[in-house]
Amino acid sequence: MTLGNRLDPREGQVAKKKAIGELQESAESLTIFLAKDGISDPSSLLKSTAGLKAFKIKDDGGELGTLYIQPRKSHVPRWAEFFRGQVDEKEFGRAASAAAVLVVPVEARTVLLTFGQGRHIVDPQSVEDRFGRRVSLNSIAEDRVRSIDKQNFETLGRLTRVQSSKESRPADLGLDTDEDLVRTLTGAPKTEALGKALSGVDSLHAMVAVDLHSLRKLLLDYVKQFGKDSYKKTFPWADHITAVSNSELIDALDDLMLARINAKDFERCWLAVPEPINWSTVLGFRFRRGAKQPIHYDISFETFLATVDDVKDLSIPLLKRRDVHCVGADDVVLFSWPVYKCIYCEVEFNESTYLLSDRLWYAVERDFVKRVDDAVKSIPTYSKSLPEYDDGSEGAYSERVAKRSGGVLALMDRKLVTVDGRTTPVEFCDLYSDAQELIHIKRYGGSGVLSHLFAQGTVSGQLFASDAAFRKAVNALLPKSHRLTDAVQRPQTHKFSVVFAIVSRQPGNALTLPFFSRLRLRQAARDLRAFGYEVAVAKIQVSDTHAKTTVYKAKK
Numbered sequence: 001m002t003l004g005n006r007l008d009p010r011e012g013q014v015a016k017k018k019a020i021g022e023l024q025e026s027a028e029s030l031t032i033f034l035a036k037d038g039i040s041d042p043s044s045l046l047k048s049t050a051g052l053k054a055f056k057i058k059d060d061g062g063e064l065g066t067l068y069i070q071p072r073k074s075h076v077p078r079w080a081e082f083f084r085g086q087v088d089e090k091e092f093g094r095a096a097s098a099a100a101v102l103v104v105p106v107e108a109r110t111v112l113l114t115f116g117q118g119r120h121i122v123d124p125q126s127v128e129d130r131f132g133r134r135v136s137l138n139s140i141a142e143d144r145v146r147s148i149d150k151q152n153f154e155t156l157g158r159l160t161r162v163q164s165s166k167e168s169r170p171a172d173l174g175l176d177t178d179e180d181l182v183r184t185l186t187g188a189p190k191t192e193a194l195g196k197a198l199s200g201v202d203s204l205h206a207m208v209a210v211d212l213h214s215l216r217k218l219l220l221d222y223v224k225q226f227g228k229d230s231y232k233k234t235f236p237w238a239d240h241i242t243a244v245s246n247s248e249l250i251d252a253l254d255d256l257m258l259a260r261i262n263a264k265d266f267e268r269c270w271l272a273v274p275e276p277i278n279w280s281t282v283l284g285f286r287f288r289r290g291a292k293q294p295i296h297y298d299i300s301f302e303t304f305l306a307t308v309d310d311v312k313d314l315s316i317p318l319l320k321r322r323d324v325h326c327v328g329a330d331d332v333v334l335f336s337w338p339v340y341k342c343i344y345c346e347v348e349f350n351e352s353t354y355l356l357s358d359r360l361w362y363a364v365e366r367d368f369v370k371r372v373d374d375a376v377k378s379i380p381t382y383s384k385s386l387p388e389y390d391d392g393s394e395g396a397y398s399e400r401v402a403k404r405s406g407g408v409l410a411l412m413d414r415k416l417v418t419v420d421g422r423t424t425p426v427e428f429c430d431l432y433s434d435a436q437e438l439i440h441i442k443r444y445g446g447s448g449v450l451s452h453l454f455a456q457g458t459v460s461g462q463l464f465a466s467d468a469a470f471r472k473a474v475n476a477l478l479p480k481s482h483r484l485t486d487a488v489q490r491p492q493t494h495k496f497s498v499v500f501a502i503v504s505r506q507p508g509n510a511l512t513l514p515f516f517s518r519l520r521l522r523q524a525a526r527d528l529r530a531f532g533y534e535v536a537v538a539k540i541q542v543s544d545t546h547a548k549t550t551v552y553k554a555k556k
Contacts, residue, residue: 027196028211031119032204032219033127034226035110042068042103045112045126052121057102059213065104070121072098104219111219119203128226129246132200133184135222137231137238139194140187143169146197149183150175151243170235177237178523181362185235194221202245240368244354244361253354253361254316256347261301262314267512269345271299273445274337274358276452277326280393281334286325289333297542298444298505299324299342316340344446344514355515357447364515372515375522381509382499382538386439389503390543394441397503397540398430409433410482413441417473419463428460428474432482436496438464441540443503447516450502454517454524457498465493465531493532500524501538511539 035045043049052068074094080087098116105111112122147163148170162173167188175182186199195208210218231238244250260269284295287307296303305311308318319340326335338359345356353364387404391397395413402411409431416425429438438460442453463470468488475487484491500521504511513521525535 027207027209030204030206030208030210031114032132032206032222033112033114033122033202034131034223035112035126036128037109039126040105040110042066045103045110045123046101046121047123057212059216061216064212064216065102067100067102068121070099070118104216106216106219106223109223111223114203124202125248127202129202129249130242131226132198132202132204134231135204135225136185136187136198136200137235138225138228139189139191139198140185140234141167141190142234143167144190145170145173145185145187147186147199148173148175149185151181151183177240178519181241181243182235182238183243193218194225239363239365241365242363244363250361253347253349253356256349257343257345257356258314258316260345260347261305262311264301266301268347269301269343271301271304271324271339271342272344272514273299273326273443273449274342275335275446276449277335279443280395281328282393283327283329283331286327287322287339289325291331295327300505304339319343342446346515357514357516369515372519372522375525376513376518379521379525380536382501382536384538386501386538386540388543389443389540390545394430394443394503398441402431407434407481409439410479412477415477417470417477419467419470426460426463426470427456428464428477429457430501432478434482437499438496439499439501439538441501441503444505447514447520450513450517451520453500453502454520457500458524458527461493461498461528461531461533464496465491465533494534496532497534497536498528499536499538501540503540503542505542506539509539511537 039045046052046068049068052070055067055069057064057067076089077092077095080089080092099118099121100115101118101121102113102115103110104113112127114122144167145164146167147161149161151160162175164173170177170182170185184199184201186197189195189198195206197207199205204222206222208218244253257269260266284297285299286293286295287304304322304324305314308314320338322339323336324339324342325333326337328334341359343356347354351366353366353369355362355364387401389397391400398413399411402409410433411430412428412432413430414427416427418425430441431437431439433439438457440453440457440460442450444450464474468490471484471487471491475483478484502511502513506512521537528535
């Protein structure tokens with residue numbers, strides 16, 4: 001008689017799983033928050049306790065905690081509206097959303113577990129910021145990562161998830177620890193008792209084998225993991241840059257920024273065009289619509305504040321409500337951005353460095369800031385002077401300077417080369433000197449604008465060094481006086497220089513760049529030096545006359 005014939009059919013299935021080694025302890029999917037230190041009262045932890053049913057939950061040690069359940073309210077599914085008039089809504093039945101929160105005291109702290117839609121009951125101001133992220137980083141094994149949620153500083157508004165079919169190291173998932181901002185990791189903990197998989201940002205998401213009788217110890221373990229900083233050895237790059245999500249902290253940082261603006265302290269707080277634009281089509285910028293409103297050469301706090309009726313009324317809502325209008329020919333508005341989106345600001349708060357870029361605040365590790373700044377300072381300043389900027393666009397400037405250089409500079413702006421395997425053509429440089437200098441020019445702007453400049457220089461330099469077809473195409477575009485003797489042979493790159501020239505109205509020789517731009521410049525210099533190039537940075541000063549130019553539309 002077989003084993004299956006002697007047992008209940010359900011027991012037979014269990015026996016079969018045991019026989020083939022498939023039986024595993026059932027795992028629960030838990031979502032866990034940690035209350036801020038000193039907060040334990042449910043009335044402070046939850047948005048409201050009104051209407052919630054409370055049930056005392058016990059384990060082997062006595063009372064475990066209190067479960068708060070929001071009574072379910074059934075309703076017709078929202079999508080039933082799509083069929084209104086043709087199908088009676090009764091045919092769709094009723095849908096209901098369950099929500100519950102289990103509040104558990106764990107030694108001196110309080111933990112909240114949410115079920116169903118329970119996360120909407122929790123007051124986000126009452127829970128620890130980045131609890132889930134810190135527990136995950138302290139728990140996950142370095143070589144057992146399954147997915148990474150990340151952002152690149154050039155595309156701060158877009159979150160990317162990279163997943164692997166097997167457990168890997170972050171580098172194997174394509175993580176660039178210098179240029180990627182890691183929101184969270186998902187992976188298997190080093191200690192199996194902590195779960196099969198962990199992830200999270202503010203809340204911890206755990207797939208773990210647990211029941212009510214083992215829950216207390218598990219939660220205590222998670223609280224202990226939150227208090228550790230062992231992740232700084234396993235994932236030393238994790239705190240380089242992190243997005244700020246805590247609304248109270250954001251409010252405090254916004255207040256510091258407003259104080260700096262009111263004090264007219266614009267050394268590390270300024271306005272800049274937030275995205276790459278075609279300057280050849282741009283006439284200027286307005287802070288108010290209307291033909292009678294002046295058009296400015298560039299945007300700045302000085303010109304914006306002049307349009308604020310009472311500076312004492314300056315506030316974050318006002319900065320988010322007011323727009324910057326980029327104006328083209330015939331008074332057409334090409335782009336509009338909230339003033340707040342155009343602000344770049346760096347502040348110090350509670351012994352940490354924070355920066356505002358593209359409407360988002362980021363915390364930056366101080367040691368990381370110093371390493372980036374030291375690397376950028378080591379990049380030499382271009383030894384030659386470039387003429388002042390008194391032009392309507394980068395293209396017009398490049399053309400003028402090339403013509404007046406007496407044959408020293410060849411104009412390469414907008415002379416594009418199509419490269420196999422690339423979806424967009426590549427520009428070799430804007431100006432190419434007879435001293436074999438590839439000069440890339442960009443008007444000052446936000447992090448994304450300057451990052452585009454550094455990326456352009458890096459791609460061009462790498463292709464010029466490694467791709468003979470690219471060199472041949474470039475050589476054909478160069479005047480005879482500047483051509484390579486042999487475009488097929490790999491060039492001796494140590495004889496070439498890549499120069500990043502930035503048009504800026506900042507006074508003096510100083511050139512202050514946003515942190516993300518400094519970070520990208522550091523990486524560009526590393527990449528280009530690895531190919532043998534010399535790298536330099538130049539500042540192109542905007543003429544006083546041009547910087548102060550204000551245009552008013554002529555009366556008809």
